[in-house]
Amino acid sequence: MTAGIADLRRLDLLARLAHAVLRPADRAHPDRLAPAFGTGTMTAGSLAALLAVPAFRGPVNRALAAALDLDQLPIGPGLLARIDAAPATRAAILLVTADGQSLAGAARALAAAVLHRRIAGMVLKAERSRAAAILGEAGFAVAVHEAPVLHAGLGALAGSADVLAGDPADPETSARMDRYGLACVGRYVEAVEPELLPLLLLRVRPASGYDPERLGIAAMANTHVEQVVRLMRRRRPAWSDTIG
Structure with a gap:
């Protein structure tokens, strides 16, 4: 395989990882998300409502990634x-x-x-x-x-x-x-x-x-x-x- 194809493959896989880490709401089971903020902090319904607003989805995903410690995954x-x-x-x-x-x-x-x-x-x-x-x-x-x-x-x-x-x-x-x-x-x-x-x-x-x-x-x-x-x-x- 040429270096160029290998580079593209690596970028594709890293992009997949970045999506999974930075946008957990796109893949995670909904019942996993609200508890990440702590008991009594947010209900599944209120979180779903926030994620349904395009302007909020990015910031909420970033908060979820931090709350779930996804930013600590050893991707190096x-x-x-x-x-x-x-x-x-x-x-x-x-x-x-x-x-x-x-x-x-x-x-x-x-x-x-x-x-x-x-x-x-x-x-x-x-x-x-x-x-x-x-x-x-x-x-x-x-x-x-x-x-x-x-x-x-x-x-x-x-x-x-x-x-x-x-x-x-x-x-x-x-x-x-x-x-x-x-x-x-x-x-x-x-x-x-x-x-x-x-x-x-x-x-x-x-x-x-x-x-x-x-x-x-x-x-x-x-x-x-x-x-x-x-x-x-x-x-x-x-x-x-x-x-x-």
């Missing part, structure tokens, strides 16, 4: 060097700064890869149909066709939490899978760029919490990280060139 020469050298770091930045739809898709694909052994062990047609409905068509394809061949090691990360149970039509079933997927993404970020984990945690609804250990999701080793990078290249094609 070390991270710059890893952006240039490590596809895993580039994938981590794309994940923690992604828009909601992109993050949800990536998290669901990763969850499917982690759960693929459990799905392979399902004997009853009703079980597999329920898993397909919970994961969605794309996620189920990852679990059944892609993960066993290309990302088989990720299956070792799955614990005992039964996130493939429940009624697929129940919103809580889908929400449980979303929490599981975000926890899987969190394990990846912990392994690659743990200093950026606060940006991901802002995306998690406070009432749900972030607890991969409770969900039984094991910590990732380097071999798992490599497989996640491969998965993101394949399942998030818009990211492929940036990941490299």
Whole structure:
């Protein structure tokens, strides 16, 4: 890759980080924001009203960034060097700064890869149909066709939490899978760029919490990280060139 393309890629990733740090209201779960100002200081409704006023949105975002200590994230020469050298770091930045739809898709694909052994062990047609409905068509394809061949090691990360149970039509079933997927993404970020984990945690609804250990999701080793990078290249094609 030429130096010019590498420079553009670095600038793109740094711009994504800057947006996430300086405009947390654009990505964070709304329930994460008002408490940042302290108990009783501001309600979620009053904060939303302020953010809805264009003239106030910039100053409020800056205040949120300070209140959430986002200005303390260690974005310095070390991270710059890893952006240039490590596809895993580039994938981590794309994940923690992604828009909601992109993050949800990536998290669901990763969850499917982690759960693929459990799905392979399902004997009853009703079980597999329920898993397909919970994961969605794309996620189920990852679990059944892609993960066993290309990302088989990720299956070792799955614990005992039964996130493939429940009624697929129940919103809580889908929400449980979303929490599981975000926890899987969190394990990846912990392994690659743990200093950026606060940006991901802002995306998690406070009432749900972030607890991969409770969900039984094991910590990732380097071999798992490599497989996640491969998965993101394949399942998030818009990211492929940036990941490299």
